[in-house]
Amino acid sequence: MVQLTDFQDLQRQAMADWESLHQDGRPIIMVGTATCGRSAGSLEVLDALRAATEKQEIDCHIFEVGCTGACYAEPLVYIIKPDQPAIVYGDVTPQLAPRLIQSYLIKDNPLPRYSIGTFGNGRIEGIPDLFSTPVFEPQARRALNRCGFIDPTSLEHYLANDGYTGVTKAFAIGPEQVIEEVKNAGLRGRGGAGFPTWRKWRFCRDAPSDQKYLICNADEGDPGAFMNRSLLEGDPHAVLEGMIIAGYALGASIGYIYCRAEYPLALERLRGAIKQAKEHGLLGDNILDSGFDFHIKIKEGAGAFVCGEETALIASIEGKRGMPTPRPPFPAVSGLWGKPTIINNVESLADVGLILQNGSDWFAEYGTEKSKGTKTIALVGKVKNTGLVEVPLGITLRELVFDIGGGAPDGKAFKAVQTGGPSGGCIPESLLDTPVDYDSLNAAGTIMGSGGVVVMDERTCMVDFARYFLDFAEKESCGKCVPCRLGTKQLLGILEDICAGNGRPGDIEMLEELGRGIKAGSLCGLGQTAPNPVLTTIRYFRDEYEAHIHEKRCPAGACKSLISYYINNDLCVGCTLCAQNCSTSAITGEFKGPHYIDQDICTQCGVCYTVCPKKANAVEIISPSLRL
Amino acid sequence: MEKIKLTIDGLEIEAEAGTSVLDAALANDIYIPHLCHHPDLKPVGACRLCGVDVNGRMEMSCLLPVREGLDVKTNSPEVGATRQVAIELLLADHPQGCLSCGASLQCELLHIADHIGVDGERIERLRRPSEPLPIDNSNPFFSFDPNKCVLCGICVRTCEDIVGLGVLDFVNRGSRTVIGTFGNEPFIDSICESCGECVVRCPVGSLAPKRWQRPSHEVQSTCVYCGVGCGIYLGVKGDQVVSVRADRERPSNQGSLCVKGRYGYNFINHKDRLTTPLIKKEGQFVEATWDEALDLVAEKFADYKGSEFAALASAKCTNEDNYLIQKFTRAVMQTNTVDHCARL
Ligand SMILES: Cc1cc2nc3c(=O)[nH]c(=O)nc-3n(C[C@H](O)[C@H](O)[C@H](O)COP(=O)(O)O)c2cc1C
Numbered sequence: 001m002v003q004l005t006d007f008q009d010l011q012r013q014a015m016a017d018w019e020s021l022h023q024d025g026r027p028i029i030m031v032g033t034a035t036c037g038r039s040a041g042s043l044e045v046l047d048a049l050r051a052a053t054e055k056q057e058i059d060c061h062i063f064e065v066g067c068t069g070a071c072y073a074e075p076l077v078y079i080i081k082p083d084q085p086a087i088v089y090g091d092v093t094p095q096l097a098p099r100l101i102q103s104y105l106i107k108d109n110p111l112p113r114y115s116i117g118t119f120g121n122g123r124i125e126g127i128p129d130l131f132s133t134p135v136f137e138p139q140a141r142r143a144l145n146r147c148g149f150i151d152p153t154s155l156e157h158y159l160a161n162d163g164y165t166g167v168t169k170a171f172a173i174g175p176e177q178v179i180e181e182v183k184n185a186g187l188r189g190r191g192g193a194g195f196p197t198w199r200k201w202r203f204c205r206d207a208p209s210d211q212k213y214l215i216c217n218a219d220e221g222d223p224g225a226f227m228n229r230s231l232l233e234g235d236p237h238a239v240l241e242g243m244i245i246a247g248y249a250l251g252a253s254i255g256y257i258y259c260r261a262e263y264p265l266a267l268e269r270l271r272g273a274i275k276q277a278k279e280h281g282l283l284g285d286n287i288l289d290s291g292f293d294f295h296i297k298i299k300e301g302a303g304a305f306v307c308g309e310e311t312a313l314i315a316s317i318e319g320k321r322g323m324p325t326p327r328p329p330f331p332a333v334s335g336l337w338g339k340p341t342i343i344n345n346v347e348s349l350a351d352v353g354l355i356l357q358n359g360s361d362w363f364a365e366y367g368t369e370k371s372k373g374t375k376t377i378a379l380v381g382k383v384k385n386t387g388l389v390e391v392p393l394g395i396t397l398r399e400l401v402f403d404i405g406g407g408a409p410d411g412k413a414f415k416a417v418q419t420g421g422p423s424g425g426c427i428p429e430s431l432l433d434t435p436v437d438y439d440s441l442n443a444a445g446t447i448m449g450s451g452g453v454v455v456m457d458e459r460t461c462m463v464d465f466a467r468y469f470l471d472f473a474e475k476e477s478c479g480k481c482v483p484c485r486l487g488t489k490q491l492l493g494i495l496e497d498i499c500a501g502n503g504r505p506g507d508i509e510m511l512e513e514l515g516r517g518i519k520a521g522s523l524c525g526l527g528q529t530a531p532n533p534v535l536t537t538i539r540y541f542r543d544e545y546e547a548h549i550h551e552k553r554c555p556a557g558a559c560k561s562l563i564s565y566y567i568n569n570d571l572c573v574g575c576t577l578c579a580q581n582c583s584t585s586a587i588t589g590e591f592k593g594p595h596y597i598d599q600d601i602c603t604q605c606g607v608c609y610t611v612c613p614k615k616a617n618a619v620e621i622i623s624p625s626l627r628l
Numbered sequence: 629m630e631k632i633k634l635t636i637d638g639l640e641i642e643a644e645a646g647t648s649v650l651d652a653a654l655a656n657d658i659y660i661p662h663l664c665h666h667p668d669l670k671p672v673g674a675c676r677l678c679g680v681d682v683n684g685r686m687e688m689s690c691l692l693p694v695r696e697g698l699d700v701k702t703n704s705p706e707v708g709a710t711r712q713v714a715i716e717l718l719l720a721d722h723p724q725g726c727l728s729c730g731a732s733l734q735c736e737l738l739h740i741a742d743h744i745g746v747d748g749e750r751i752e753r754l755r756r757p758s759e760p761l762p763i764d765n766s767n768p769f770f771s772f773d774p775n776k777c778v779l780c781g782i783c784v785r786t787c788e789d790i791v792g793l794g795v796l797d798f799v800n801r802g803s804r805t806v807i808g809t810f811g812n813e814p815f816i817d818s819i820c821e822s823c824g825e826c827v828v829r830c831p832v833g834s835l836a837p838k839r840w841q842r843p844s845h846e847v848q849s850t851c852v853y854c855g856v857g858c859g860i861y862l863g864v865k866g867d868q869v870v871s872v873r874a875d876r877e878r879p880s881n882q883g884s885l886c887v888k889g890r891y892g893y894n895f896i897n898h899k900d901r902l903t904t905p906l907i908k909k910e911g912q913f914v915e916a917t918w919d920e921a922l923d924l925v926a927e928k929f930a931d932y933k934g935s936e937f938a939a940l941a942s943a944k945c946t947n948e949d950n951y952l953i954q955k956f957t958r959a960v961m962q963t964n965t966v967d968h969c970a971r972l
């Protein structure tokens with residue numbers, strides 16, 4: 001058995017090691033190798049850095065770190081020379097890697113043009129302070145505070161950065177006080193609905209039972225969302241710590257992590273962290289001599305969106321088909337194997353760890369009256385700086401999209417923003433000053449959801465956008481209840497018809513009526529929210545629907561059936577690029593002469609529009625289509 | 629049992645504690661549309677048709693237990709609108725060949741549509757399903773037409789909770805969800821025992837017997853296949869037996885039947901069926917009376933005793949008959965060599 005004193009020794013050792021890591025005079029090189037980094041080629045960059053330092057015989061520390069959120073600049077490499085701030089290099093290639101070593105480590109030239117910023121003490125000429133740049137300045141990194149700055153495979157790194165002090169604090173104050181602390185912090189669930197975490201815990205703690213369960217919901221099924229994945233990959237112990245504290249507060253001795261199998265790296269990091277925690281007595285029987293037993297099992301999900309819904313998730317763990325069941329009974333009273341069960345989102349649990357480590361007052365420093373703390377957000381779509389951010393609740397959508405996200409790329413105009421993924425709604429420019437908090441977003445017709453934010457620009461057709469999310473909901477509905485299964489199919493069918501120019505008068509009203517019926521009648525949250533993308537786009541962009549139906553016109557020029565590409569021969573310079581690239585040979589024209597598109601052959605692939613040189617800009621999108 | 633008083637649509641009714649509002653309403657002749665509810669099965673709240681209004685909130689009446697003083701409205705504008713959407717969605721998705729469907733006269737979907745009242749023009753405005761799915765005709769006794777299926781899940785729950793086999797489950801997701809066997813193989817290649825319990829509970833014509841005629845009247849009887857003595861109703865048309873239905877009141881089967889009892893009734897009117905004993909005379913079987921036959925057996929048995937004799941009893945006999953056979957073997961034939969076909 002591991003005694004509390006052993007743990008304190010371990011903690012001291014970890015801090016001493018962390019200290020010496022930064023003080024032993026050797027440079028530190030960190031490479032972001034979370035999934036976002038890996039898909040941009042960071043493992044090759046890591047190899048190149050290793051090879052370069054060996055070749056140059058540089059004695060340094062090299063390790064992998066998680067995602068800092070600047071996914072737009074992956075692969076990221078961080079180099080820290082003794083007594084210097086860390087320099088963050090973006091878009092590093094295996095070719096650039098040895099140059100960075102050569103130039104910065106050997107010749108002391110930091111190559112500012114490859115750097116996106118520095119952090120830590122001191123400044124470097126020509127490189128901005130990362131956390132003062134527009135992307136980072138409005139952020140408040142708390143749940144993500146270690147992500148990208150520690151080695152996620154190292155328990156020692158975690159321990160040296162306040163790790164597991166939340167657990168020791170919890171054991172010191174007792175379960176009732178833990179619930180009180182979470183209540184005072186004002187934490188609301190980060191998985192979607194924003195239910196006060198303490199209140200759920202209270203129901204479960206008060207439910208009499210010989211066995212209770214805690215489940216960490218790491219299903220993360222929203223398209224475009226990756227906040228939980230990044231956290232699990234970059235700081236897995238933070239989630240385990242939150243689970244131990246939650247299990248202790250509930251009186252649950254078994255915890256499950258339900259994580260989708262499509263997250264292999266997150267699963268690997270979790271397995272490694274669980275092994276370390278067990279070895280050091282942070283998981284198992286009588287944790288740190290507290291008398292509290294807690295065991296964590298991992299259950300891999302097969303990637304069904306509906307399995308993120310609590311009752312479907314429980315069915316899936318029980319080995320059944322992941323289909324929701326009606327509530328009551330609520331899982332807090334009768335959940336997994338019929339026992340009281342609490343399901344909490346990954347981020348909620350990481351927040352629990354922070355609250356116990358730093359106190360509820362600290363946590364509640366950020367946020368609004370009813371939405372406390374910070375929220376991680378996956379910012380995607382038509383914005384310059386896509387990536388993972390963490391903001392204080394209450395920041396406006398405008399700050400999120402324009403300050404942090406940098407607005408729409410390529411000089412396009414911003415059009416709308418969708419929050420809450422397929423369950424959320426679309427918000428137009430006029431409502432951009434809506435604060436990002438649970439209640440304000442609800443009032444605007446959308447939801448916070450788990451934190452996915454998709455930005456759209458003027459080229460996004462709102463009908464097509466609603467169609468995309470309905471296509472998702474229609475495929476992901478579990479098929480159990482009539483309004484959701486058949487209703488999403490009808491909504492999708494009607495939207496497809498409208499996009500294809502086959503919309504009928506009355507379709508908009510039909511969409512609204514069906515949408516209301518589906519919301520009111522569906523059994524679970526999936527169906528109850530599936531019409532939101534349709535209803536909000538109708539609410540804010542009704543004229544686009546009408547243009548499609550009555551004029552067969554797509555105002556955004558996006559719906560292929562309703563547009564034609566047309567070459568404006570006042571502008572055409574006769575470069576022939578379009579004709580060379582057209583896959584159907586629909587374009588005719590001589591070098592330096594005018595070019596024409598045969599509308600009967602054109603398939604509206606849009607290649608001509610893309611390849612036409614900027615200075616000419618001769619290809620135009622016309623709607624309604626010239627073919628009609 | 630504790631009695632609870634509640635009000636449904638202004639009518640005060642009484643129900644036993646623990647019953648659902650839907651069951652209480654139905655028992656009092658108040659109809660609330662429902663498709664996935666079956667009295668033999670636990671409620672699941674899937675069809676979303678039985679919603680009722682309780683203080684402005686919609687609750688599924690199949691899942692709502694009766695409470696003292698509960699005031700339920702079965703047709704407030706809100707629940708009415710939601711129900712209307714659900715039934716329209718079901719009808720728009722359903723094949724329109726009711727005239728040629730064997731189930732139309734007992735079809736719950738038609739019954740509900742009739743009760744709610746639907747506007748054909750509104751259904752026309754919805755999108756119809758595209759490609760029909762293939763019908764599974766592999767089982768000799770019943771067919772499965774996934775196009776007619778309303779996915780109430782009654783068959784799934786019947787097989788799991790009543791029969792205890794678990795042959796069926798939902799397969800695929802979203803609007804492609806269908807009822808299927810393991811691996812979505814044809815019924816005949818699954819572990820299905822063809823008992824037909826799911827078929828009799830299917831509220832529409834999706835799971836339907838292949839051979840079926842409406843009888844002119846029914847006769848209460850007992851299944852002759854084995855000693856369980858399941859109660860049945862034989863449906864009769866002229867001098868022919870054309871249907872079999874389980875007796876829900878008979879304690880031995882409580883409404884259930886096996887494949888033989890339910891579907892194996894064509895021997896009754898079969899031309900090859902033996903209706904008198906036959907005695908072999910000069911190499912030829914000749915019709916005889918029961919007295920003649922039994923006399924002959926008794927006469928022949930008299931030649932044997934003890935280890936020269938063995939008896940094999942039949943599962944088609946009643947328990948009482950089987951008891952008599954072992955008594956006869958031991959006491960009269962003086963041997964313990966007696967066995968039963970069900971052990972083989
Ligand atoms: C269709 C559907 C999908 C969901 N997917 C997720 C998910 O991927 N992750 C998650 O944490 N919560 C998801 N939820 C919300 C959960 O059901 C649940 O409310 C949440 O995990 C509770 O944790 P919290 O209180 O910490 O937010 C989903 C809900 C629905 C209806």
Ligand code: SF4
Binds near residue numbers: 323477482
């Ligand atoms: S709302 Fe959709 S996902 Fe939820 S139970 Fe009904 S069919 Fe299944």
Ligand code: SF4
Binds near residue numbers: 782783826831834
């Ligand atoms: S086959 Fe019949 S009983 Fe089974 S789900 Fe379909 S409609 Fe219901």
